[in-house]
Amino acid sequence: MAPSFTSRLFTTAAILYSAFHASAAPSTRQVLETSHGILSAPSSGVVVSQGSSFPFEFQDSNWCEDGYSSISVWLTNYAPTYLNVNSTGQFSEGEYSYYFGSYLIPNFGLPVLSGSTPPPSSLPLPGLNLSTGDEVYLAVVETGTSCPPGLHIPPQYELTETSIIVG
Numbered sequence: 001m002a003p004s005f006t007s008r009l010f011t012t013a014a015i016l017y018s019a020f021h022a023s024a025a026p027s028t029r030q031v032l033e034t035s036h037g038i039l040s041a042p043s044s045g046v047v048v049s050q051g052s053s054f055p056f057e058f059q060d061s062n063w064c065e066d067g068y069s070s071i072s073v074w075l076t077n078y079a080p081t082y083l084n085v086n087s088t089g090q091f092s093e094g095e096y097s098y099y100f101g102s103y104l105i106p107n108f109g110l111p112v113l114s115g116s117t118p119p120p121s122s123l124p125l126p127g128l129n130l131s132t133g134d135e136v137y138l139a140v141v142e143t144g145t146s147c148p149p150g151l152h153i154p155p156q157y158e159l160t161e162t163s164i165i166v167g
C-alpha cells in the first residue's frame with residue numbers, strides 16, 4: 001500500500017501577551033507551506049496488535065534549518081489535520097488517544113544533545129480498549145523555530161500522519 005501522508009505547516013499569529021490582553025484578539029493559525037517530514041516507518045495501514053511495538057522512523061523536514069528539530073508523537077482515533085493541532089503545537093485533551101512523548105532530532109550530523117531524547121526506533125501500541133480492525137493514526141508534530149531568521153516569528157508547527165490498523 002502506498003504511504004499516504006497529510007501534512008500542513010502553520011503558525012500562530014504573532015500576538016504578544018500584552019497585545020493579546022490589550023486587544024483580546026483571537027490567535028489564528030496560518031498555513032505557511034505544505035512541505036513536511038516523512039514517516040518512513042511505520043508504513044501506512046500497518047497491522048499492529050495492542051501491546052506490540054511497531055518500527056518508527058521520521059525524517060524531519062527541518063524547513064527552518066534548525067540544528068535540532070523538536071517533534072512530539074501522538075495517537076488519535078481520527079485522521080488528524082493541522083486544524084487539530086493547538087496553538088502550542090499539541091493535541092488538546094480529548095483530541096488524542098495517547099501521547100508517546102517528545103524527542104529531539106539532531107540535524108546536519110550533529111551529536112545527540114546532552115539531556116535530550118532522540119526518537120526511538122520503535123514505539124509500543126498501548127492497550128487502549130481498541131477492537132481488531134480499528135484504524136488509529138500516528139501523528140508527528142514537528143516544530144520549526146526562528147524562521148525566517150531575525151523576524152521573531154513564533155514557533156511553527158507541521159503535521160505528518162499515517163494510519164495503523166489494530167490487529
Ligand SMILES: *[C@@H]1O[C@H](CO)[C@@H](O)[C@H](O)[C@H]1NC(C)=O
Binds near residue numbers: 086090092093
Ligand atoms: C494544547 O494541548 C495541551 C496538551 O493536551 C494542553 O495542555 C493545552 O492546554 C492545549 N492548549 C490550548 C490552548 O488548548
Ligand SMILES: *[C@@H]1O[C@H](CO)[C@@H](O)[C@H](O)[C@H]1NC(C)=O
Binds near residue numbers: 129
Ligand atoms: C471498552 O470497549 C467496549 C466496546 O466498545 C465498551 O463497551 C467498554 O465500555 C469499553 N471499556 C472502557 C473501560 O472504556
